[in-house]
Amino acid sequence: MTPEPDSPLTALAGVGPALAKKLERLGLYRVEDLLFLLPLRYEDRTRLLKLGALVAGERCLVTGEVLLAETAYRGRRNLLVRIGDGSGQLTLRFFHFSRSQEAQFQPGVRVTCFGEVRKGRAGFEMIHPEYRLLREGRDPAINDSLTPIYPATEGVQQGRLRNLTEQALTAMRRRPPEELLPEAIRRELTMPSLAEAILYLHRPPPDADVALMVAGRHPCQQRLAFEELLAHYLSLKNLRALADTESAPALRGGQDRIDAFIEKLPFRLTGAQQRVTEEILGDMQAPHPMMRLIQGDVGSGKTVVAAIACLKAMACGVQAAIMAPTELLAEQHCRNFSEWFRPIGLEPAWLAGSQKAAARREALASIADGSAPLVVGTHALFQEGVSFQRLGLVVIDEQHRFGVHQRMALREKGIGEAGHPHQLVMTATPIPRTLAMAAYADLDVSIIDELPPGRQAVTTVAIPETRRDEIIERVRAACATGQQAYWVCPLIEESDVLDYEAAQASYEMLTAALPELRVGLVHGRMRPAEKERGMRAFKEGLIQLLVATTVIEVGVDVPNASLMIIENAERMGLSQLHQLRGRVGRGAAKSHCVLVYKPPLGAAAKTRLAVLRDTNDGFVVAQRDLELRGPGELLGTRQTGLPEYRIANLVRDAELMPRVQLVAERITRDTPKTGTAIIRRWLGDAGRYGKV
Numbered sequence: 001m002t003p004e005p006d007s008p009l010t011a012l013a014g015v016g017p018a019l020a021k022k023l024e025r026l027g028l029y030r031v032e033d034l035l036f037l038l039p040l041r042y043e044d045r046t047r048l049l050k051l052g053a054l055v056a057g058e059r060c061l062v063t064g065e066v067l068l069a070e071t072a073y074r075g076r077r078n079l080l081v082r083i084g085d086g087s088g089q090l091t092l093r094f095f096h097f098s099r100s101q102e103a104q105f106q107p108g109v110r111v112t113c114f115g116e117v118r119k120g121r122a123g124f125e126m127i128h129p130e131y132r133l134l135r136e137g138r139d140p141a142i143n144d145s146l147t148p149i150y151p152a153t154e155g156v157q158q159g160r161l162r163n164l165t166e167q168a169l170t171a172m173r174r175r176p177p178e179e180l181l182p183e184a185i186r187r188e189l190t191m192p193s194l195a196e197a198i199l200y201l202h203r204p205p206p207d208a209d210v211a212l213m214v215a216g217r218h219p220c221q222q223r224l225a226f227e228e229l230l231a232h233y234l235s236l237k238n239l240r241a242l243a244d245t246e247s248a249p250a251l252r253g254g255q256d257r258i259d260a261f262i263e264k265l266p267f268r269l270t271g272a273q274q275r276v277t278e279e280i281l282g283d284m285q286a287p288h289p290m291m292r293l294i295q296g297d298v299g300s301g302k303t304v305v306a307a308i309a310c311l312k313a314m315a316c317g318v319q320a321a322i323m324a325p326t327e328l329l330a331e332q333h334c335r336n337f338s339e340w341f342r343p344i345g346l347e348p349a350w351l352a353g354s355q356k357a358a359a360r361r362e363a364l365a366s367i368a369d370g371s372a373p374l375v376v377g378t379h380a381l382f383q384e385g386v387s388f389q390r391l392g393l394v395v396i397d398e399q400h401r402f403g404v405h406q407r408m409a410l411r412e413k414g415i416g417e418a419g420h421p422h423q424l425v426m427t428a429t430p431i432p433r434t435l436a437m438a439a440y441a442d443l444d445v446s447i448i449d450e451l452p453p454g455r456q457a458v459t460t461v462a463i464p465e466t467r468r469d470e471i472i473e474r475v476r477a478a479c480a481t482g483q484q485a486y487w488v489c490p491l492i493e494e495s496d497v498l499d500y501e502a503a504q505a506s507y508e509m510l511t512a513a514l515p516e517l518r519v520g521l522v523h524g525r526m527r528p529a530e531k532e533r534g535m536r537a538f539k540e541g542l543i544q545l546l547v548a549t550t551v552i553e554v555g556v557d558v559p560n561a562s563l564m565i566i567e568n569a570e571r572m573g574l575s576q577l578h579q580l581r582g583r584v585g586r587g588a589a590k591s592h593c594v595l596v597y598k599p600p601l602g603a604a605a606k607t608r609l610a611v612l613r614d615t616n617d618g619f620v621v622a623q624r625d626l627e628l629r630g631p632g633e634l635l636g637t638r639q640t641g642l643p644e645y646r647i648a649n650l651v652r653d654a655e656l657m658p659r660v661q662l663v664a665e666r667i668t669r670d671t672p673k674t675g676t677a678i679i680r681r682w683l684g685d686a687g688r689y690g691k692v
């Protein structure tokens with residue numbers, strides 16, 4: 001009896017509870033799930049190759065007659081079987097074999113084998129091929145479709161997966177999955193039907209373009225990827241539609257105070273800052289929560305834009321909170337905001353994990369009774385025990401790793417009498433537009449695509465650590481002219497302690513080598529007050545060379561610093577290096593960045609360093625990072641629960657997004673039920689993550 005598509009896997013022949021458990025590891029629960037487990041590659045057992053036409057490296061099916069079999073001792077026991085077919089010969093080589101196997105290969109016996117052809121000592125050979133002896137008068141078994149190779153999981157053999165998918169395909173033939181893409185859209189996009197695509201990918205005909213399929217670019221794969229992207233997109237849009245029905249304080253007014261504030265700034269806002277500011281202020285007037293993402297390269301001036309948003313909130317009588325990823329950065333914001341807002345009689349409250357109990361109590365009290373209109377802090381801001389009197393705006397700075405769940409959790413946190421707070425997220429990791437469409441479909445995106453005037457590109461060089469003396473001389477020369485420098489210490493994976501020791505060692509080395517300079521040290525294990533003191537001394541020019549761990553990666557702003565040395569650059573990711581480099585090039589002086597590496601440089605590291613040498617544009621860096629590492633790394637999906645895709649690949653398939661968007665709009669408008677079904681098919685219950 002053929003099982004139903006939505007039966008549990010145990011409905012399939014040969015699947016008991018133990019196997020079902022193993023299959024769960026591949027994300028398989030129901031019969032239909034097997035249809036969406038696509039092969040990684042294919043083997044061609046649809047034709048026999050002549051032994052005279054073999055090519056080394058190819059995996060193929062051959063047949064021949066045993067000419068000779070012998071057991072040889074070359075270090076270890078080898079069973080060598082020479083076969084021939086008139087056009088050529090091939091040696092089969094076995095290291096593990098039984099006596100009965102040895103006895104099988106009598107001269108004259110016919111055998112078919114499948115395996116990889118390699119160049120051996122005496123012509124071509126196959127090591128441990130799959131083989132079968134052919135009885136008199138029988139022809140070798142030739143498949144009529146390419147053989148799929150599925151993603152493996154421990155204890156589930158390919159043969160088993162082929163058998164299970166065969167059963168699922170049989171079930172599908174009887175009861176094809178519902179075609180959810182409207183016919184008109186499929187015709188327009190010349191896409192096969194879902195059932196056609198699935199069947200083709202599981203059992204491709206002999207003439208299928210395997211290279212195209214392995215690259216994931218076959219129309220049948222694109223068909224499935226399209227529907228999957230559509231499902232995720234629709235689901236995020238639903239989430240957004242839900243948010244749009246929620247209320248938020250409509251913040252009207254405050255413009256005169258904002259104008260006065262901008263007037264008094266020591267610089268004029270760039271065109272991009274003005275445009276983005278207007279978009280934000282517009283959002284905040286609406287009675288629904290703002291959900292906006294600001295992308296702006298390092299140094300593009302996001303902080304002041306956030307300050308204006310905070311001012312608007314405060315002027316309209318609600319509280320604003322700004323959250324930074326590190327204490328160092330939060331302290332810097334606190335200092336900036338305090339300077340900017342002091343003239344109008346506002347002092348930000350401070351909340352961070354390391355705070356003393358008394359100070360924390362005081363901060364909590366002022367947040368709760370509303371006497372603190374503005375709070376700056378780390379994620380401590382959104383922990384248990386923090387309650388706002390009337391939170392109207394949440395700004396999250398430098399949040400380049402966050403997923404839907406976190407966004408939602410923050411929104412929920414702020415709910416009060418005034419409704420949901422407005423939410424503004426700022427990131428210096430710009431992602432390409434099509435990827436942003438997919439990952440942040442629930443957010444409005446603004447881009448600050450202009451740097452403040454007078455910024456010069458940072459000149460970047462890569463130098464092996466063997467030339468350290470030269471690098472030290474560069475620091476000496478730069479500081480002698482009144483400039484300041486950062487020295488970023490070797491990165492030690494996942495260890496604060498080792499990071500700290502490495503930083504301490506570099507600090508000692510540099511103080512000894514550069515006795516005439518005032519050298520400071522900042523690392524992650526310092527108490528916040530100490531860090532703060534170090535940073536302040538650097539900012540005020542009391543320290544000329546700041547030795548630091550990667551704690552200074554985000555947000556730190558000291559315009560007079562114009563030289564950055566980064567040790568172990570070969571171990572860091574592109575976006576991280578770009579962030580670090582963004583600490584210089586903020587002032588009028590020409591800035592330089594020296595990427596120090598330990599030779600020899602691997603190919604991937606070489607590419608990364610070359611990208612940084614060649615461009616200062618954060619969008620280009622992000623695009624390259626995406627190509628090199630994939631979206632999971634860039635967006636931090638693993639840590640944050642941004643949903644994983646089963647078939648689509650956000651880098652490879654990003655070009656589908658504009659069409660996905662159009663189709664989503666059409667479905668939402670014309671046949672919303674179809675949208676729900678698509679989400680359900682691809683995301684199951686996860687499709688409702690908006691409601692967590």
Ligand code: ADP
Nearest residue numbers: 267268269270298299300301302303304452557
């Ligand atoms: P990021 O976008 O990396 O957070 P910041 O907000 O730290 O950038 O701004 C970088 C530097 O540029 C700061 O010193 C800031 O005061 C300055 N700045 C911001 N906007 C302008 C502007 N329009 N003109 C000149 N300097 C600006």
Ligand code: MG
Nearest residue numbers: 302303398555
């Ligand atoms: Mg910043």
